[in-house]
Amino acid sequence: MNEFNFEFGKELIENQKINRKLSMRIVVYENGRFLMLKTHRGDLTFQWGIEGEETFEEAAERELVEETGYMPDCSLKYLGMMMSWREDRYNDDELFELESHYYICNVTREQTDVKHTASELALQIEPVWLTREEILRDNEVYLDRIKKKDIWVNEVTTFMTKVWDSIDL
Numbered sequence: 001m002n003e004f005n006f007e008f009g010k011e012l013i014e015n016q017k018i019n020r021k022l023s024m025r026i027v028v029y030e031n032g033r034f035l036m037l038k039t040h041r042g043d044l045t046f047q048w049g050i051e052g053e054e055t056f057e058e059a060a061e062r063e064l065v066e067e068t069g070y071m072p073d074c075s076l077k078y079l080g081m082m083m084s085w086r087e088d089r090y091n092d093d094e095l096f097e098l099e100s101h102y103y104i105c106n107v108t109r110e111q112t113d114v115k116h117t118a119s120e121l122a123l124q125i126e127p128v129w130l131t132r133e134e135i136l137r138d139n140e141v142y143l144d145r146i147k148k149k150d151i152w153v154n155e156v157t158t159f160m161t162k163v164w165d166s167i168d169l
Contacts, residue, residue, distance in 0.1 A: 003078065008151075021096070027102060028107050067125060068107070084098045104167070
């Protein structure tokens, strides 16, 4: 498969101040299941986050350990990128831009303690192993309940429905 590239909401960016966020997503797939993060709200996302000047590889290892307790067990393979724009929730006169780079890797069998940040503790994030069908179903239930768009859930749905089948493992 060639690298993928999806864009959502690009029509919003004309003449707007933009609040940019760079992120990476780690796709872990084993025995028909994905390693996901589930919040107390019921939404499911991939591990993500970059701090300071760390590389994607450094961020991936840190995020996997902190959020799931697993260590990467291979080098990261780049899959592609998604760009999303939406109205910024915190600044009325700005647009929020999310640039997400997707990587895939395996993890070790042993799991250590998770090390959540304060915001992750507030969301009651927990690592879960789910099939694609379970992820799509649970995120659909979540979106039906909140009655609004969720940029992160939209990315997961797009990845599962438009990207996953074309990836060569």
